[in-house]
Amino acid sequence: MSRQYIDCREFPSTMNCSVALSADTEGELLDAAVQHAVSVHGHADTPELRKQLATLFKTGTPPVQAPAQQKVPA
Numbered sequence: 001m002s003r004q005y006i007d008c009r010e011f012p013s014t015m016n017c018s019v020a021l022s023a024d025t026e027g028e029l030l031d032a033a034v035q036h037a038v039s040v041h042g043h044a045d046t047p048e049l050r051k052q053l054a055t056l057f058k059t060g061t062p063p064v065q066a067p068a069q070q071k072v073p074a
């Protein structure tokens with residue numbers, strides 16, 4: 001099973017979150033991502049949120065450099 005990750009830097013947010021999460025299984029990553037989305041971004045833990053997060057997972061490990069994003073210049 002290959003490593004998977006989700007990188008908050010890819011998604012513009014009001015708080016410019018720079019957290020990236022990675023795990024060996026989709027289940028672990030989903031749990032971590034849901035906890036992060038709820039505690040940091042104030043989302044509700046719903047089946048819809050879990051489904052949406054799962055579509056954002058990528059194979060590999062988070063890049064050192066911040067990925068490209070449509071960030072509004074400060």
Ligand SMILES: [Zn+2]
Nearest residue numbers: 008017019040
């Ligand atoms: Zn985040």
